[in-house]
Amino acid sequence: MIKRILVALDPVKDTRIATRYAKELAQRYDGEVSGLAVVDTRGISKEVGPGGAVGAMYYAEKLREQITTESREAALKLLETFQSDLDADGVSHAEQVREGVPARRIVEDTKYHDVLVVGRDPHFYYPNPDKKTHTLAQIVKDGIAPTLIVPDTYRQVAKAVVAYDGSAASARTLQRYAQLKPFGRETDLEVVHVRGRSGEDAQRESDLLLMLATSYLKAHEFERVHASSLQSDAPGDGILSHAQSVGADLIVAGAHSVSAIKRIAFGSTTRHLLDQCELPFFIYH
Numbered sequence: 001m002i003k004r005i006l007v008a009l010d011p012v013k014d015t016r017i018a019t020r021y022a023k024e025l026a027q028r029y030d031g032e033v034s035g036l037a038v039v040d041t042r043g044i045s046k047e048v049g050p051g052g053a054v055g056a057m058y059y060a061e062k063l064r065e066q067i068t069t070e071s072r073e074a075a076l077k078l079l080e081t082f083q084s085d086l087d088a089d090g091v092s093h094a095e096q097v098r099e100g101v102p103a104r105r106i107v108e109d110t111k112y113h114d115v116l117v118v119g120r121d122p123h124f125y126y127p128n129p130d131k132k133t134h135t136l137a138q139i140v141k142d143g144i145a146p147t148l149i150v151p152d153t154y155r156q157v158a159k160a161v162v163a164y165d166g167s168a169a170s171a172r173t174l175q176r177y178a179q180l181k182p183f184g185r186e187t188d189l190e191v192v193h194v195r196g197r198s199g200e201d202a203q204r205e206s207d208l209l210l211m212l213a214t215s216y217l218k219a220h221e222f223e224r225v226h227a228s229s230l231q232s233d234a235p236g237d238g239i240l241s242h243a244q245s246v247g248a249d250l251i252v253a254g255a256h257s258v259s260a261i262k263r264i265a266f267g268s269t270t271r272h273l274l275d276q277c278e279l280p281f282f283i284y285h
Helices: 013-029 041-047 054-087 102-110 134-141 168-180 200-221 235-246 267-274
Strands: 006-010 032-041 095-099 115-119 148-149 157-162 188-195 224-231 250-254 279-285
Touching: 006 013, 006 102, 013 032, 013 054, 013 115, 013 148, 032 041, 032 054, 032 102, 041 054, 041 095, 054 095, 095 102, 102 134, 115 134, 134 148, 157 168, 157 235, 168 200, 168 250, 168 279, 188 200, 188 235, 200 224, 224 235, 235 250
Parallel strands: 006 032, 006 115, 032 095, 115 148, 157 188, 157 250, 188 224, 250 279
Antiparallel strands: 148 279
16 A cells, blocks of 8 residues: 655656656655655756866856755756645645755655656756656666656556566566555556566466466455457567557556666666656556
């Protein structure tokens, strides 16, 4: 059951959509929504630089103070909007501004929440909202709670595609979704396994995975569970095509960190899903 929902606030359009989804979860389970804004003090210091001569150091410090003040003001405005959105529907809430590295601050707060809701394209750098960062990937990789990543438009969740390949990440995600039931047990669930091989053996292995996954979901009292085995060399495309064909409103998928080159990035299939699909994602590492 979900009782505490965390929303990471960023000055982009999808943050208000994230607040709306969080509000819906709180209303369903009589929970509380926490709004967290983070002033990226380390990022500001890196952006300004250390300065050089005494005069340059003085002006660098003044610029750092100015940008930090502006970032704090931006954070307070985000919290005001968050508070207004939740007060309008009488949803219990709490809000706070923290300073430091956004990913670390958000991950720390996931220890005390059941789910994190965040926009798809957050950068968490208030002085420059368009500055690209790896914060979202770091949050999903290191966060304690599962993450609901939402696009910049809202849609009611009535049907979800659960991408399942038997890996540890997909199994953990399946378990957390089943245990939390974020959108209720009446949600239609379409469990999908994309197999890379053809032939009878591959089909039998796929059918066994799907049987075990659907059995687990039914044990957790989901009322409508279906299974589909697909053959494709491109798992992401197969999942997206199936989600579109069944009219899904949500994708449930495990996140996979990869190689030493991009340790904080999503795995290729998950990254492809996030890049190409305008549905919300329930993700757990």
